[in-house]
Amino acid sequence: MEPVVGQNQPVPAPEPAPAQVKPIVVKNLSLGYGRAPILKDVNLEVDPGEIVVVAGGSGCGKSTLLKGLVGLLPPLQGQVWLEGLEVSGASEKVLSQVRRKIGVAFQGGALFGSMTLAENVELPLADTARLSKAARQVMVRLKLAVVDLDGYEEYLPSEISGGMQKRAGLARAMALDPTILFFDEPSAGLDPITSAELDQTILKINRALGTTMVVVTHELDSIYTIAHRVIMLDKSEKGIIAEGPPAELRDTSSDPRVTNFFHRKPRN
Numbered sequence: 663m664e665p666v667v668g669q670n671q672p673v674p675a676p677e678p679a680p681a682q683v684k685p686i687v688v689k690n691l692s693l694g695y696g697r698a699p700i701l702k703d704v705n706l707e708v709d710p711g712e713i714v715v716v717a718g719g720s721g722c723g724k725s726t727l728l729k730g731l732v733g734l735l736p737p738l739q740g741q742v743w744l745e746g747l748e749v750s751g752a753s754e755k756v757l758s759q760v761r762r763k764i765g766v767a768f769q770g771g772a773l774f775g776s777m778t779l780a781e782n783v784e785l786p787l788a789d790t791a792r793l794s795k796a797a798r799q800v801m802v803r804l805k806l807a808v809v810d811l812d813g814y815e816e817y818l819p820s821e822i823s824g825g826m827q828k829r830a831g832l833a834r835a836m837a838l839d840p841t842i843l844f845f846d847e848p849s850a851g852l853d854p855i856t857s858a859e860l861d862q863t864i865l866k867i868n869r870a871l872g873t874t875m876v877v878v879t880h881e882l883d884s885i886y887t888i889a890h891r892v893i894m895l896d897k898s899e900k901g902i903i904a905e906g907p908p909a910e911l912r913d914t915s916s917d918p919r920v921t922n923f924f925h926r927k928p929r930n
């Protein structure tokens with residue numbers, strides 16, 4: 663039976679209206695490897711379907727931020743939510759729930775060399791989804807087709823080019839149909855044309871599936887092609903010094919650290 667609220671008992675406050683859940687919310691996040699933070703007090707919100715590029719000079723903490731966002735590096739302070747689930751300080755159970763919603767494409771593709779592309783892409787499915795082998799094979803073929811690797815299911819990573827390896831890594835990151843994809847320097851080591859092709863694959867996925875994306879890169883061509891918004895980190899500030907669409911930052915920023923980056927000017 664429902665408890666009766668007596669006259670002298672306080673009436674419970676109404677629940678606040680649920681705020682629209684943003685795919686990524688970061689509040690006052692500090693990250694580091696010892697006690698000294700590499701990044702301090704970072705705040706960030708990413709909209710559904712937005713492509714945010716994390717840029718900045720070498721060593722400013724781009725990869726560190728990515729590790730903090732995906733729960734690989736626990737925060738010194740602050741909080742991270744992905745699709746409404748708090749990652750920071752989360753239990754293994756919550757983390758595995760979160761991991762089913764996100765995909766991470768690491769530098770180098772991180773494929774297992776002794777497995778075919780199909781086996782590589784199937785790995786995350788075998789771990790978490792209770793699907794028949796036939797259903798898994800269909801999903802693997804679809805994911806490889808999205809990144810234009812249909813017909814390469816039985817190839818080993820060593821038998822395909824570096825650009826194809828990156829795309830296979832992307833197919834694996836997409837295995838569980840993530841709503842958020844994280845990329846760490848996707849075009850590192852690729853020639854400009856292959857890098858431009860990978861940018862087009864990233865855009866195709868974003869437009870077709872509405873996937874929210876966070877991409878760490880300092881490649882200007884990629885930034886202009888794929889970024890809806892750039893957040894620029896700076897090593898001495900240990901945080902974000904500017905954010906906005908790339909052309910806007912290039913043309914209107916009054917901060918020389920920002921304009922030098924976009925105009926490829928040396929520091930001195």
Ligand SMILES: Nc1ncnc2c1ncn2[C@@H]1O[C@H](COP(=O)(O)OP(=O)(O)OP(=O)(O)O)[C@@H](O)[C@H]1O
Pocket residue numbers: 695700718719720721722723724725726727
């Ligand atoms: N595992 C680690 N242990 C200790 N320090 C680390 C570790 N990883 C990175 N760092 C330090 O954290 C700082 C930021 O590194 P990070 O790799 O995040 O920078 P980045 O902006 O991604 O650089 P780059 O563009 O050169 O890849 C650097 O000073 C780096 O030496």
